[in-house]
Amino acid sequence: MSLTRRDFIKYSAVMAAFALLDPARATAAPDQGPQTWVKGVCRYCGTGCGVMVGVRDGKVVMVKGDPNNHNKGLLCLKGALLPAVVNAPDRLTRPLVRKNGQLTPVTWDEALTLTAARFKDVLEKHGPKAVAYYGSGQALTEESYLANKIFKAGLRSNNVDGNPRLCMASAVGGYTTTFGKDEPMGCYEDMDAATCFFVIGSNTSECHPVLFRRLAARKQADPNVKVIVVDPRLTNTARIADLHLPIIPGTDLALMNAMAHVIISEEMDDPRFHGKYAVFRQMVDGKPEERSFDDYRAFVAQYPPEKAAEITGVPAASIVAAAKLFASSSATMSLWCMGLNQRIQGVWANNLVHNLHLLTGKICKPGSTSFSLTGQPNACGGVRDTGSLAHLLPGGRVIANKAHRNEMEKIWGIPQDSIAPEPGLFTTAMFGALGDSVKAMLVLCTNPAQSLPNVRKYAANLRKDTKFLAVIEAFGDAETLKYADVVFPAAFWCERDGVYGCGERRYALIEKAVDPPGEARPSVDILVDLALRLGVDPKLVPFKNASDVWDEWREVSSHSAYNFKGMTRERLRKTSGLLWPCPTEDHPGTKIRYARGEDPNIPADHPDKFVFYGNPNGKAIMWLRPHKPAAEPPDAAYPFVLTTGRVIDQWHTGTMTGKVPEIHKAFPAAFVEVNQEDAKRLGIANGDTVRLETRRGSVDLPARVGEICRPGLVFTPFYDAKKLVNELTVDAIDDISKQPEFKICAAKVAKV
Numbered sequence: 001m002s003l004t005r006r007d008f009i010k011y012s013a014v015m016a017a018f019a020l021l022d023p024a025r026a027t028a029a030p031d032q033g034p035q036t037w038v039k040g041v042c043r044y045c046g047t048g049c050g051v052m053v054g055v056r057d058g059k060v061v062m063v064k065g066d067p068n069n070h071n072k073g074l075l076c077l078k079g080a081l082l083p084a085v086v087n088a089p090d091r092l093t094r095p096l097v098r099k100n101g102q103l104t105p106v107t108w109d110e111a112l113t114l115t116a117a118r119f120k121d122v123l124e125k126h127g128p129k130a131v132a133y134y135g136s137g138q139a140l141t142e143e144s145y146l147a148n149k150i151f152k153a154g155l156r157s158n159n160v161d162g163n164p165r166l167c168m169a170s171a172v173g174g175y176t177t178t179f180g181k182d183e184p185m186g187c188y189e190d191m192d193a194a195t196c197f198f199v200i201g202s203n204t205s206e207c208h209p210v211l212f213r214r215l216a217a218r219k220q221a222d223p224n225v226k227v228i229v230v231d232p233r234l235t236n237t238a239r240i241a242d243l244h245l246p247i248i249p250g251t252d253l254a255l256m257n258a259m260a261h262v263i264i265s266e267e268m269d270d271p272r273f274h275g276k277y278a279v280f281r282q283m284v285d286g287k288p289e290e291r292s293f294d295d296y297r298a299f300v301a302q303y304p305p306e307k308a309a310e311i312t313g314v315p316a317a318s319i320v321a322a323a324k325l326f327a328s329s330s331a332t333m334s335l336w337c338m339g340l341n342q343r344i345q346g347v348w349a350n351n352l353v354h355n356l357h358l359l360t361g362k363i364c365k366p367g368s369t370s371f372s373l374t375g376q377p378n379a380c381g382g383v384r385d386t387g388s389l390a391h392l393l394p395g396g397r398v399i400a401n402k403a404h405r406n407e408m409e410k411i412w413g414i415p416q417d418s419i420a421p422e423p424g425l426f427t428t429a430m431f432g433a434l435g436d437s438v439k440a441m442l443v444l445c446t447n448p449a450q451s452l453p454n455v456r457k458y459a460a461n462l463r464k465d466t467k468f469l470a471v472i473e474a475f476g477d478a479e480t481l482k483y484a485d486v487v488f489p490a491a492f493w494c495e496r497d498g499v500y501g502c503g504e505r506r507y508a509l510i511e512k513a514v515d516p517p518g519e520a521r522p523s524v525d526i527l528v529d530l531a532l533r534l535g536v537d538p539k540l541v542p543f544k545n546a547s548d549v550w551d552e553w554r555e556v557s558s559h560s561a562y563n564f565k566g567m568t569r570e571r572l573r574k575t576s577g578l579l580w581p582c583p584t585e586d587h588p589g590t591k592i593r594y595a596r597g598e599d600p601n602i603p604a605d606h607p608d609k610f611v612f613y614g615n616p617n618g619k620a621i622m623w624l625r626p627h628k629p630a631a632e633p634p635d636a637a638y639p640f641v642l643t644t645g646r647v648i649d650q651w652h653t654g655t656m657t658g659k660v661p662e663i664h665k666a667f668p669a670a671f672v673e674v675n676q677e678d679a680k681r682l683g684i685a686n687g688d689t690v691r692l693e694t695r696r697g698s699v700d701l702p703a704r705v706g707e708i709c710r711p712g713l714v715f716t717p718f719y720d721a722k723k724l725v726n727e728l729t730v731d732a733i734d735d736i737s738k739q740p741e742f743k744i745c746a747a748k749v750a751k752v
């Protein structure tokens with residue numbers, strides 16, 4: 001399967017785009033260049049590139065890649081253009097309180113006193129379930145850990161959730177149901193050893209550009225390296241694939257079960273591995289039942305390639321080819337992201353990727369790994385590891401488990417059985433209850449008024465005067481500020497120090513490079529100040545700064561398999577990050593979890609090579625998971641599938657990247673991609689205004705006609721605040737992860 005000439009030209013064009021990443025580009029006139037360089041991490045995607053922040057006269061003037069971090073000095077444009085964001089003219093510099101409908105500058109004391117009084121009033125009248133915290137995978141680890149502790153241990157409210165619920169919840173659900181513990185077992189270095197990449201539901205080239213470059217470079221260096229991309233769109237990622245499967249959205253489970261069937265019937269599975277290290281299970285009437293390998297084989301035999309081809313729209317021969325490439329390579333690495341997670345079958349889809357690795361024994365070995373790409377820079381370190389979601393506690397513990405609650409009560413020094421026993425409200429339930437049973441909410445580092453699904457429904461609650469909303473934000477144009485009663489101006493990125501934990505379990509320190517503008521303060525200070533005014537026991541928040549919080553969290557981590565006690569601030573200052581587990585100060589960090597000789601949680605004399613110690617019997621679980629249709633498939637009235645997502649240079653709701661002139665010029669406004677055949681049928685030409693309508697709303701957008709979307713599919717990004725694309729999306733959620741199905745809803749498309 002070699003590249004044709006046409007393919008090669010396309011491929012080269014994609015590679016050429018990366019010339020922009022060369023660190024040599026980071027030059028400036030001598031009298032404008034940096035006087036000092038400070039080490040940090042890019043504040044955008046979960047790749048977590050190391051950066052050097054160039055400072056001149058107290059201002060950030062340049063950002064270049066850290067040559068000692070995993071990105072080896074490379075950055076994409078978003079990272080390199082961060083100076084324009086830090087120095088943006090609309091940074092918030094004073095606390096604001098809504099007076100007569102207007103956000104009005106006030107003193108810190110006034111804003112904090114008012115917020116504390118309103119929260120206290122709600123707590124006294126309605127109890128802990130009436131207050132909530134909505135956080136972010138972009139907040140610092142210290143901020144998330146602290147907010148989680150203040151709410152769950154201090155205020156006794158488990159209503160702690162955040163945007164990772166919209167993003168990584170299905171990946172968390174997948175890892176925990178299969179392996180018993182969250183987070184990938186591998187690391188980015190696996191990319192250099194893999195000879196087959198199975199990329200499914202990830203537009204890596206636009207969303208994790210520096211990792212994509214690593215993948216593309218690997219492929220370019222070794223013609224034996226094969227890339228399979230499963231995506232209903234012909235993305236730039238798919239353009240370098242040896243095998244692109246333009247799947248009908250929402251049918252990946254049928255595809256992966258069919259691949260498993262082919263692997264077994266071709267005897268390409270690894271019985272020595274799955275026979276020893278996996279057990280099989282199926283849910284029946286809401287209860288897990290044990291199954292055998294033969295049951296599993298019979299189950300996947302219900303998905304022969306021909307039948308799967310009908311469900312998925314992918315030719316049977318391509319399904320067979322994908323299965324054979326996956327199973328016959330010397331090392332296979334799967335990469336996936338929102339194309340699998342943002343689905344009502346998100347957890348199940350994650351389970352099926354893990355199944356393929358367990359079935360073939362291609363796991364926990366260099367280059368062989370089931371690697372979920374993380375969206376945000378600190379969803380892993382900040383939110384997943386600290387347990388800052390409504391159903392979690394730190395270090396992989398869950399609220400529903402009494403022993404876990406009691407452990408955390410002991411560690412936090414609070415009375416036994418004082419953590420509320422029921423999980424709190426997950427994101428859509430939390431915003432659904434706002435103004436009703438939830439009366440006071442604190443939002444940190446996220447912009448829900450633009451990013452929630454079916455957002456009109458939740459905006460109605462945000463508007464209620466029976467709610468109190470305090471927002472900690474850095475920029476003045478975030479959509480959510482329209483609904484805020486109080487706004488606290490936050491120190492941004494390198495204006496305070498703190499730790500980010502990126503997609504490969506790597507914790508790295510962002511050092512403070514410059515002062516925040518005006519009266520903006522680090523969020524750790526804001527949270528401690530607010531907690532004390534709320535009457536939280538001062539012993540629970542004895543922190544003068546982020547470094548104190550880190551030290552406590554490090555200590556807390558040592559009571560779990562997530563142990564990174566050895567990552568002192570001092571050590572993080574010297575290195576460009578370390579991978580946990582890292583239990584002691586002389587431990588080098590861990591590249592492969594669950595493998596004896598690599599993972600410090602496994603004794604060196606353990607009889608088994610692999611121990612999936614997250615599960616009591618040390619074995620991974622291969623789940624029998626059937627394909628089911630999307631929550632809102634297309635029908636006669638709404639015949640298209642609308643999918644939403646990202647473009648390379650814009651970040652989410654555009655409050656940051658939208659301020660960079662170069663980026664704004666390249667991506668000024670939202671658009672809708674339409675397949676050329678559909679466009680011809682509907683009389684739509686490139687650039688025509690098209691009305692995109694779903695059962696929840698409509699938006700007019702310029703059409704981009706071409707071959708990217710498969711017929712019957714339209715795509716639009718959600719960065720443009722002037723076109724609230726989330727007024728169209730559905731808020732149907734995955735039963736297990738409670739993650740919304742942003743990726744699929746039924747739509748009508750017509751020329752205006």
Ligand SMILES: Nc1nc2c(c(=O)[nH]1)N[C@H]1C(S)=C(S)[C@@H](COP(=O)(O)OP(=O)(O)OC[C@H]3O[C@@H](n4cnc5c(=O)[nH]c(N)nc54)[C@H](O)[C@@H]3O)O[C@H]1N2
Nearest residue numbers: 045201202203207249250337338339375645646648651652
């Ligand atoms: N430039 C940029 N990079 C980012 C971000 C950003 O805002 N901008 N955000 C970061 C965050 S938080 C996240 S979560 C990640 C998201 O990263 P990705 O998940 O890679 O990006 P998306 O554009 O959301 O969707 C990925 C792909 O899923 C495909 N897809 C849709 N439905 C299906 C399906 O049913 N099956 C399959 N197999 N594929 C499907 C879409 O066609 C799309 O190409 O990006 C991170 N990186």
Ligand SMILES: Nc1nc2c(c(=O)[nH]1)N[C@H]1C(S)=C(S)[C@@H](COP(=O)(O)OP(=O)(O)OC[C@H]3O[C@@H](n4cnc5c(=O)[nH]c(N)nc54)[C@H](O)[C@@H]3O)O[C@H]1N2
Nearest residue numbers: 167445446447451472473474478490492493644652653655
């Ligand atoms: N239609 C559709 N909707 C989606 C998705 C999709 O694929 N399709 N994806 C979902 C996913 S995966 C995600 S992760 C979410 C992301 O959704 P959001 O988290 O809502 O989007 P962001 O634009 O990243 O919001 C970050 C906010 O924090 C502010 N901010 C930046 N830095 C700081 C700081 O240092 N401190 C403070 N306090 N504030 C700061 C920014 O100005 C911005 O308002 O969107 C979800 N929504």
Ligand code: SF4
Nearest residue numbers: 042044045049076079
């Ligand atoms: S790839 Fe991600 S982390 Fe790296 S520079 Fe780009 S946005 Fe930043």
Ligand SMILES: [Mo]
Nearest residue numbers: 166167375376
């Ligand atoms: Mo995300």
